[in-house]
Amino acid sequence: MYFRRFVCLSFLSLAFFANSFAQTAPTESVSEKEKKQEKLKKDVLEMLDQAVGDAGTLKLPQNRAIIYAIAGDLYWKFDEKRARDLFRSSGNELSIANTEAEKEKKETDDPFAQLYEFDNTRSQILPMIAKHDADLALELLVQTRTAKITEALAKATLPNSKQDGGYLDWNPEQFRVQQEIALEQQFAVLAAEQNPDKAIKLIKESLAKGISWNVLPLLQKINQKDEKKAASLADDVIKKIVDTDLTKKREDLSAAIRFLQFATNPNQPKPTKTKQFKFTDGQLKSIADKLIDTFMQPTNSLDMTMGMSQAMPSLEKLAPERVGMLKQKQTEAMKNLPPEIKRMEQQQKMWNPNTTPEEIIAQLPKLNEMERTNAYRNLTFKIGQIEDEARAKKLIEQIPDEKTRVNALEQFESARIGRTAKDGKLDEAKKLIGNLSKKKTQIQKLVALALDFHKKATDKDRETAVGLMKDAKVLANEFPEDEDELGDLMEIVKGYAIINPDEAFRIFDPIVDQINDFVQASAILSKYNKRNRNFKKGELLMKVNGYSFDGLLLFRYISQIQMLGKADLNRMNLFSNKFQRNDARTIVKLFVAQGFLKEDKKPEDGESSSGQTVYFDF
Numbered sequence: 133m134y135f136r137r138f139v140c141l142s143f144l145s146l147a148f149f150a151n152s153f154a155q156t157a158p159t160e161s162v163s164e165k166e167k168k169q170e171k172l173k174k175d176v177l178e179m180l181d182q183a184v185g186d187a188g189t190l191k192l193p194q195n196r197a198i199i200y201a202i203a204g205d206l207y208w209k210f211d212e213k214r215a216r217d218l219f220r221s222s223g224n225e226l227s228i229a230n231t232e233a234e235k236e237k238k239e240t241d242d243p244f245a246q247l248y249e250f251d252n253t254r255s256q257i258l259p260m261i262a263k264h265d266a267d268l269a270l271e272l273l274v275q276t277r278t279a280k281i282t283e284a285l286a287k288a289t290l291p292n293s294k295q296d297g298g299y300l301d302w303n304p305e306q307f308r309v310q311q312e313i314a315l316e317q318q319f320a321v322l323a324a325e326q327n328p329d330k331a332i333k334l335i336k337e338s339l340a341k342g343i344s345w346n347v348l349p350l351l352q353k354i355n356q357k358d359e360k361k362a363a364s365l366a367d368d369v370i371k372k373i374v375d376t377d378l379t380k381k382r383e384d385l386s387a388a389i390r391f392l393q394f395a396t397n398p399n400q401p402k403p404t405k406t407k408q409f410k411f412t413d414g415q416l417k418s419i420a421d422k423l424i425d426t427f428m429q430p431t432n433s434l435d436m437t438m439g440m441s442q443a444m445p446s447l448e449k450l451a452p453e454r455v456g457m458l459k460q461k462q463t464e465a466m467k468n469l470p471p472e473i474k475r476m477e478q479q480q481k482m483w484n485p486n487t488t489p490e491e492i493i494a495q496l497p498k499l500n501e502m503e504r505t506n507a508y509r510n511l512t513f514k515i516g517q518i519e520d521e522a523r524a525k526k527l528i529e530q531i532p533d534e535k536t537r538v539n540a541l542e543q544f545e546s547a548r549i550g551r552t553a554k555d556g557k558l559d560e561a562k563k564l565i566g567n568l569s570k571k572k573t574q575i576q577k578l579v580a581l582a583l584d585f586h587k588k589a590t591d592k593d594r595e596t597a598v599g600l601m602k603d604a605k606v607l608a609n610e611f612p613e614d615e616d617e618l619g620d621l622m623e624i625v626k627g628y629a630i631i632n633p634d635e636a637f638r639i640f641d642p643i644v645d646q647i648n649d650f651v652q653a654s655a656i657l658s659k660y661n662k663r664n665r666n667f668k669k670g671e672l673l674m675k676v677n678g679y680s681f682d683g684l685l686l687f688r689y690i691s692q693i694q695m696l697g698k699a700d701l702n703r704m705n706l707f708s709n710k711f712q713r714n715d716a717r718t719i720v721k722l723f724v725a726q727g728f729l730k731e732d733k734k735p736e737d738g739e740s741s742s743g744q745t746v747y748f749d750f
Contacts, residue, residue, distance in 0.1 A: 172728075173210070175701060179725050180206055184218070186718040191671045193232065194253040195715065197225035198674045201257040202722045206729055208264050216268060219261045223272040226254050230278055255315060256676035262319040266330070269319050277312070284309045285341060310383050314344040328357050332365055339372045343387040348394065348409075355409035362409055370415045378426040382435050385426070388419050389439060392446035397485045420450040424458055437465040445486045489514045489527050496532065508536040516543035519551065542570055549577050553584055562600070571607050575620050578604035579627035586631050594631075601627050610639065618646065618685075625692050633699035637707070640696060644710045650685045651716055672715040686716055693720060694727025701728045 180203045187199035204218030254276055262269035277285075316338045335350055347369055355362035378385040395416055411419075424447060427440045440462045447455050492511045499507055511531070518524040524544045531537045545568060552561040558581060565577045582600035585593045605624050612618040621639065628636035651672065658667035666673055666684050675687050697704045704724045711717040 172701060175705070176206075176725050176728055177210065179701075179705060179721050183718050183721045183725075186714065189714060190718070191669050192673070193225040193228040195671065195674045197222045197229060197253055197257055198676055199718060199722065200225065201260055202676065202726070205260050205264070206722070206725050209729070212264075216265065219265070219268060219272070222257055222261070223275055226257065226272070226276040229253065230276060234278065253676075255311065258315060259318060260676065266319050266327075266334070270316070270334070273312075273315060273319070281308050281312055285312060310342065310344070313338060313342045313383075316341075317344045317347055317350065328354050328361065332361060335365065336368060339368065342381065343369065343372060343384045347387070348391065352409045356407050359407070363412070366409075366411060366415060370411075370418050373419055374422050378422070379429060379431055379433070379436065385423075385435070385439055388423060389443045389446075392416065392419055392423070392443060392450065393485050396446040396449050416450050420447055421454070423447065424451060424454050427458055428461065437462070440465070442484065445484065489518070493527065493530050504533075508533060508539075512536065512540045512543050515540045516547045518544065521548075538569065542568060542573055546573055546577065550580075553581060558584055572616065572620060575604045575607050575623050578607075579623055582627050583630060597631050601631055612646075615685075618643070619688075622689050622692050626695060629692065629695035629699050633696070636696060636699065637703060640692070640707070644707060647685050647689075648710075648712050648716075651713060654684060655713075672713065672719075674715070674719050686720070690723050693723045694730060697724035697727030698730060701725075704728075 183199055184203050187196045190196050190199070200218045200222035204215040204222065207215040207218060258269050258273055258276075261272060317335055319334065331350065331354065335347065338344075351362050351366055351369075354365060373384065373388050376384050378388065391411065395411055423439075423443050427436055427443075429436075440458065444455070444459070444462065447458065489511055492507050492514070496504060496507060508531070511527075515524055515527055518527075528537055528540045528544065531540060545564060549561050549564045552558075552564060561577075561581055565574055565581065568574045568577065578600050582597040582604065585600065586597035601624070604627065608620040608624050609617045610621065612621050621643070625636050625640050625643075628639065655667050655670065655672070658664040659670070672684075672686075693704070696707070701724070704727075705721065708717060708720045708724050711720050
């Protein structure tokens with residue numbers, strides 16, 4: 133009796149212990165995870181606060197604006213109020229930068245100054261703000277406008293006001309107006325994610341000033357949420373086109389032509405599962421009729437003649453019964469064009485999205501050396517988009533220039549590898565890589581394939597990924613002697629940042645010294661070149677998106693810096709301290725934080741991924 137009680141008590145004790153262990157062990161694990169995430173959150177906020185603090189030491193207001201904007205963008209998920217304060221600080225710095233720019237414009241004799249100002253900080257920052265708060269972005273858009281742009285926009289809203297300038301008479305002020313309209317409509321695209329009805333209201337108000345190409349992606353976004361609202365807004369866009377005197381509104385004319393080109397482009401990629409917006413046949417017919425009516429007016433302006441040539445392939449498809457007389461007018465108008473304009477028109481035709489590779493090849497004998505070089509570039513691009521192997525190979529064989537034939541074949545095979553990997557045939561893709569002739573392309577494709585295998589997450593596939601990275605690494609010089617070899621090595625860093633971060637950091641360590649040397653040398657040389665657009669007053673001109681006129685190494689490898697930040701925040705933070713200049717170090721810290729907080733997009737419709745996503749739920 134006692135023995136049985138003892139046995140029962142023993143079993144109950146064991147059961148209780150096991151149950152208690154099962155409950156406490158995961159709790160401890162969850163607790164440890166929370167502590168780790170809280171520590172990472174604290175670390176990343178410290179990095180942001182340090183960058184914001186360092187912004188005060190920078191000379192250029194546009195640089196301070198960029199630091200505040202990027203910090204605000206990253207702060208958004210933690211503290212929206214703090215983020216908005218940073219965005220407003222960024223707007224204030226933009227206003228200061230505008231004032232300084234106006235003063236400098238009066239003092240400079242550089243004829244290229246106006247041209248370069250269009251790659252401005254404002255157009256980089258405001259869209260970043262708009263993706264979080266479209267209302268604030270629109271407020272800052274107005275706040276940071278110069279008096280000249282405000283005045284020009286007011287003129288643009290007048291009914292059928294004529295746009296100054298022509299095809300050869302480039303008007304900087306009009307260009308800025310179109311930039312402003314494009315920004316406004318771009319914000320409406322971003323607002324569609326926040327509030328589709330508000331986005332529609334914004335775009336309707338903006339249409340009074342003109343039509344931008346950004347209307348099309350807006351219609352696409354709204355269409356994914358509500359097809360009827362997208363169709364209704366498309367009706368408003370068509371009405372705006374029909375009611376406008378396109379002989380006076382060059383940019384509206386250009387937008388109308390591009391809408392038709394987009395709708396009739398035979399080289400469009402295959403549709404995805406995402407619900408695609410399309411203008412209805414009736415809407416397209418309305419645009420086509422309006423353009424034909426516009427072109428048939430008694431005017432011989434160069435804009436109309438060039439517009440006719442651009443629109444003709446689309447008009448032949450949408451209104452074949454009306455193009456006969458239009459072609460006669462086009463023939464007469466082309467006779468009166470100066471020879472140099474005829475050459476320019478021919479060049480435009482080469483880049484028309486509706487122009488087929490076969491048509492480009494047929495025109496090659498008529499082109500001069502410079503024109504042929506541009507035609508080869510476009511031809512190579514178009515051949516890379518072709519999925520029919522027989523057609524692509526036939527086109528490549530017809531290219532008279534041997535170097536272009538090699539490039540076209542390389543681009544076609546490269547795209548083919550991407551499609552093969554996308555279809556899940558990774559082994560076949562690996563074999564195709566071996567047939568490529570360029571080392572650079574081989575490295576890029578091997579790294580991409582390694583990342584695809586690594587993403588599958590089985591032990592065997594991870595081993596394959598490691599092997600592919602070794603193959604890629606053998607092709608690269610670990611002690612690069614020029615910028616091409618450095619680019620190859622940074623591609624290796626990109627792969628290892630996900631597959632083996634320790635190896636990525638080991639390779640990247642000496643590269644930091646090379647970037648330091650390059651940046652400092654560029655800063656010194658900039659003193660003796662007034663047109664240098666990488667430095668101003670001895671300070672690095674920062675970029676939000678990494679674009680640099682002269683390909684400054686620091687901005688060329690932002691994606692790798694971000695990937696290393698994703699792999700190990702604290703380790704990459706220590707690496708950022710190795711950047712010697714205060715301006716470079718400050719922006720790099722933000723790039724690192726960007727990478728750590730970045731949520732990689734999931735591949736759509738079987739699209740191959742560039743790496744494994746790591747999420748931190750703060």
